Amino acid sequence: MLARTSPSTALAWRTAFCDLSKPDTKIRLDLADAKSVLETQTLTVPSTNQTPKVAFFLNTDALKTGNYELRAALLAGDGTTITNAMPASFARID
Numbered sequence: 001m002l003a004r005t006s007p008s009t010a011l012a013w014r015t016a017f018c019d020l021s022k023p024d025t026k027i028r029l030d031l032a033d034a035k036s037v038l039e040t041q042t043l044t045v046p047s048t049n050q051t052p053k054v055a056f057f058l059n060t061d062a063l064k065t066g067n068y069e070l071r072a073a074l075l076a077g078d079g080t081t082i083t084n085a086m087p088a089s090f091a092r093i094d
Contacts, residue, residue: 023047024077027054032069042075063092 025045030037045052052074072085 025052025082026075026077027052028073028075029054029056030071030073031058032071033066045074060092065092065094067091 027043027045029041029043031039041056043054054072058070068090070088070090074082074084076082
């Protein structure tokens, strides 16, 4: 039986057993405020069977003061969701 020590461990376990070698696997990143999704970026995952990782810069100076959430999803080639990462919440304050 698997012990779930943290949500991030569970996410790593779920994505580790997905077949990521299939073509057109993607990662979708959504930046949202309290009302709606502000921006979406979709990145193609290289053809490998390793758990994908994403690094990016977020220009917080361009955001208005308020609460935000960053969401990530791993998508199959047909666009169906394989798994979702836990959302990351943050606030832009002056």
